[in-house]
Amino acid sequence: MPDLPPPIGIDRPGSFSRSVFHERHPVLIANLVGDFPYPPRIAEALEALLAESLAGTVPPRTPGGPEIHTWHLEVAARAGLPWDSLPFLWAESYFYRRLLRAVEYHHYDSPWCGVDPFAPQKHAQLDGPELRADLDAYAALKGADAADRRRALLLASLWGNQADLGFRTNNPGADTGVGELLADDADALWALAEAPGEAPVIVVADNAGREITADLALVDHLLETATGPVELHLKPHPYFVSDATGLDVSDTLRALDRDPHEEVRDLARRLRDAIRVGWLRLRTHGAYVHPTEYRTAPADLAEEFASAKLVILKGDLNYRRLVGDREWDPATPFAEAAGYFPGPVAALRTAKSDLAVGVDPARLAALDAEAPDWRLTGTRAFIQVRP
Template sequence: MRDRHPALIDHIRAAHPYGPTQLAALDRLQDEAVGAPMQPLDAAPDSAAWAAWGANYFGKPWSQAPFLWAESYFYRRLLDAVDFFTQGPWYWIDLFAHLKTAELRDPTLEPELAALEHILDLPPQKRTEVLLLASLWGNRADLGFRIGVEAAVGNHQDAAGLIADDTAPVLSLLHTGPQPIAVIADNAGRELLADLILIDHLLDQHGGTTIELHVKPAPYYVSDATTADVTACLRRLADTPGASAAIAGHLRAAMQDGRLALRTHWFYCAPFSFHRAPADLTQMWEPAALVLLKGDLNYRRLVGDCGWAPTAPFQEAAGYYPAPVVALRTLKSEVVVGIDAKTVQDLEDHDPAWRTNGSRGTVQFLARRM
């Protein structure tokens, strides 16, 4: 609240030609976030919901609200400040689109996407492993394909920094035959490219497989994926000759015939963990033979944004979830469970920032509840 959010507001001001109304609203939000009491939303379609959710926090310092709640509300207020939901010239204009576009236009993507040609030569199960790990590490600068290849042919712990690795049972489940799969996306840009390439492979290896790709209903947490980001990634793949363009064609065809479907839900931008997911959202998850849950924020929402001991069992934290789930996560926040005590001690001794510096990852799997 003191450092990152004011810097983000400054960046948004500089990136867009907002007028006096939006600039004044951004100034008010910045002043409020660093010292003034938290205020409710002005008139908005969802103001009643936020008024109920924030009844215990409005009028108090932002720091007195749970961190996940306060973060989510900050991004909702940011959209309000720039008239994202207001009919007019800024209606539904993604204030983070320039950052996402720059990532997709990065020239270093070309050689990384070219690595796909080599991955397609791998045996199917090895290819699944490589693309699964690429999806996990996808928001790193190299898109994750090279890391994925190294991990799949060597030692996961050494090559990819995995500190919890349930890759084997996940691969076994993914290779049992056609089945419904859900992917709950995290970041747009490079990570979403990696997700789409994995989805294409999963659809291709079993003809009857169906996949639902869940994205955010509105811009959220700077880089979170929306439907617009899916279409931008498909265009980026289509513009790259060879395997990438072919994958874009496969995915478009799969969307047209219903094997791949986009899904969203208002709760994906709500300020709560998935323990409070409404029934219509859990009913989307329940039919899946496997839910691939992407990223750090979704991990926090899966286990609860709580002060867990890192050795607490993953089953204890996520056992309520209504479908088999694998958390593919790069650590960028303190919350983590399911790590063995020796690994935790080694990390504390040699890399004190291991929970937040993005150098470690987890593949944590939980089978369907009995």
């Protein structure tokens, strides 16, 4: 196997990855303190975490909570290192793990145990006008041509990734209009998802709110057309700002139950029925909150991926885990960067970080000239498949 490119870091002034720590995280911490009446000890712990992440070093103490053995090994390997020397993916994951510790999410003797620090932001999106427009569009698909409906559901799931609340933390006015598809392997995706056989299709979710709502509509279509079950993989606990958990799916279904459109209420009913009979399986795994790439996924999760008819990975974080959050040449073929994956895989991702692979060289040159920040705005997207 050829040598992998170096990881993207957070040390380069002016880089997107550095701005996440120096521009996004301060706003994030201020939002949390504003959303909850945290006592002084929690507010002080959040401010101390922010200060440490901007100018400190990694302490030797392992952050509490589940998957403690993995985190012990990861922290032991980096204890004493300056934060700005860390790989971006590792540092960002570690920041959110430490954030959960600061808000006492895993402290069983704390009244803040199990309180999702991002719940107010998630719930606001479920009640917002953008989701209202999404559901109106979904209801309008009734009676549409089958091919047009299938295409609309796939694109809604893809562009739903623009609603990432982490992305919007310091970009509240970000353009969320549909943009340009830089790769479109949709035909290959459908050929794999609807192929004969009883193996499951796995959809690895990214964000709650508008995105998981669109994902559930896509899952409903897969349940109708696939020949085996569908698995929806979720985070085991809150992670990045809007990452979807089982509770978020439950909250979303309740929101759909209240919708004025009969088509939307029927969607929620079908999904519940599918869960009850085991045709739709909600799953999770500790690896989804590890600070690592899928290249080093635990054996049991790798076996699940290998036995699936297709694994559909949603969003930017899953993309970074898949190809590696590394300094790839954007013209590198997707099949090369994801070639290690143990089974057929599809990525649905809007570009919101420096990482890119599988971009046509001619289009790449034009993009770099026309819009140098094209990787960061969420207005370019990819449907990429490695069969």
